[in-house]
Structures are given as structure tokens and as C-alpha cells.
Amino acid sequence: MSIKANELRLGNWIYNNNNEYQVTPYVIEELWASVRGWVQPIPLTDKWLLKFGFKKSDNYGNDEYRLDGYSYFRGSFYIAECDECGESVEVNFVHELQNLYFALTKKELEIKK
Secondary structure, three states, X not given: OOOOHHHOOOOOEEEEOOEEXXXXXXXXXXXXXOOOOOOEOOEOOHHHHHHOOOEEEEEOOEEEEEEXXXXXXXXXXXXXXXXXXXXXXXXXXXXXXXXXXXXXXOOOOOOOO
16 A cells, blocks of 8 residues: 555655655655655554553553543544544554644644653
8 A cells, every 4th residue: 555645744654665754845746756656654553652642541451542632442543532422533554643633733743752
């Protein structure tokens, strides 16, 4: 699976040639000019959620991750404090989570040191 240039924002994390790196203007320009998709999405894993500062909690024996009132649980990003009462969006890749978080908060989702 490859990513289209219009799916990316500066600072999104992507995968290419066994390396993870952030999108720069050069990457977007290259994608627009390229016929083939050479940039791959990074699957969203617990490692990435923790890097971004999500805190892991137990939800009836299942892993749930929370940050700023939002939850990530079983492949979905919940826009409320609980799974049953909020709207959810399926999020499978790191750049999708970064873009959604920015759209909701107007803040970049950055790796915590």
C-alpha cells in the first residue's frame, strides 16, 4: 500500500526503504511528481501510541490508550471519554492519527521525549 501526496502533512511519519522518517516539503514534491508510490504508511502500533504520549490503560482486559480526552481502542480513535458514548473513526496508520489529531485539536501530535 502506498500513500498519495494529498494524504500527507509536513511532519507526518512515513516508511520507505526500511526507514521511518518525517515528511518534508521535498517528500511531498517528489510524491506529486512520482508515478509510483514509493512511500509506505507506518502501521499504528502500541509503540507509536506510547511515543506520542498516549497512556495505556486496561479496558475490561483489552488495551486502551488515552490522550487529551481521546481514546484509541481496537483500531478506532474515539472522540469521547468512553467507547459507548463517543463517535469513532477507524485509524490504522500513524499519518492518519497525526492528521485526525491535528484536525480535532489544532495541535501537532509529536513524539514525546
